[in-house]
Amino acid sequence: MxxxxxxxxxxxxxxxxxxxxxxxxxxxxxxxDPEVMRFIDGGRGAPWxxxxxxxxxxxxxxxxxxxxxxxxxxxHRRADDAFLGWFHLRPSLRDLWRNQxxxxxxxxxxxxxxxxxxxxxxxxxxxxxxxxxxxxxxALTLARNxxxxxxxxxxxxxxTHDFTFxxxxxxxxxxxxxxxxxxxxTAEDWRRGEGRSRK
Ligand SMILES: CC(C)(COP(=O)(O)OP(=O)(O)OC[C@H]1O[C@@H](n2cnc3c(N)ncnc32)[C@H](O)[C@@H]1OP(=O)(O)O)[C@@H](O)C(=O)NCCC(=O)NCCS
Numbered sequence: 001m002x003x004x005x006x007x008x009x010x011x012x013x014x015x016x017x018x019x020x021x022x023x024x025x026x027x028x029x030x031x032x033d034p035e036v037m038r039f040i041d042g043g044r045g046a047p048w049x050x051x052x053x054x055x056x057x058x059x060x061x062x063x064x065x066x067x068x069x070x071x072x073x074x075x076h077r078r079a080d081d082a083f084l085g086w087f088h089l090r091p092s093l094r095d096l097w098r099n100q101x102x103x104x105x106x107x108x109x110x111x112x113x114x115x116x117x118x119x120x121x122x123x124x125x126x127x128x129x130x131x132x133x134x135x136x137x138x139a140l141t142l143a144r145n146x147x148x149x150x151x152x153x154x155x156x157x158x159x160t161h162d163f164t165f166x167x168x169x170x171x172x173x174x175x176x177x178x179x180x181x182x183x184x185x186t187a188e189d190w191r192r193g194e195g196r197s198r199k
Contacts, residue, residue, distance in 0.1 A: 004131040005069045006089075011123045014116065016073040019062070019086055023074055024055045026083040030108050039145040040106070042172050066090045070101065070132065075120055077111070084111045089124045089137070096163070097182075101128060103139045105151070112147070121155035126194075129187045138184035142177070149181065156193045157183035 006016045028051045030036055034043030046054075062072050072088040085107035092102040103124060105117050128134045139157055141148040142165065149159075165178040185193070 019074040117151040143179040152183040
């Protein structure tokens, strides 16, 4: 039996594609934008030297840790095939959330504010709940990352609780800056929401 995979699928404006080493330059440009990295590493940037090798290692870790159908994908714009960023829908490896299915995203700044993260998140939720029958999808972000929280809300997730992101992952932030939030939606609640949006 073939396992459903969202690679190659399209939404109104977007296409999910395999994330490969061919994306290294685009990933580097995105990860060197201090605004993109503001809530991730505080916008510290990374030199191109060694970046391709680190990307190769990252992609290898992704391939080792996740099945291809619950993993990371590159997001491209259908109109001109431009790389817009990446999304993940994967079993979390963090101790506290281990094996919970986690949605995550990072987009180039040029495409912010056009509903792109919401459009892709909604497609990934539909994929998770209808094709993989997962019981719940959750997402984590820093409490002060207002755009990310808004995307979660618009995609149909709701706040479940606050927590403090462990210092070992983000040693450059103090405890207050590490305040974080978990959002989630169960399959049942998602179906109810879908029913409402079809009316
Ligand atoms: C978070 C991110 C993916 C959002 O992408 P996007 O395509 O711009 O998102 P959308 O357009 O679908 O929705 C963004 C929403 O946030 C709102 N928003 C933007 N800046 C905001 C702010 N400072 N305060 C409150 N809301 C804000 C937008 O108005 C929009 O909501 P609306 O449609 O109700 O007006 C993008 O900003 C990004 O890549 N950020 C950097 C990486 C990152 O932080 N990733 C998340 C880590 S958990």
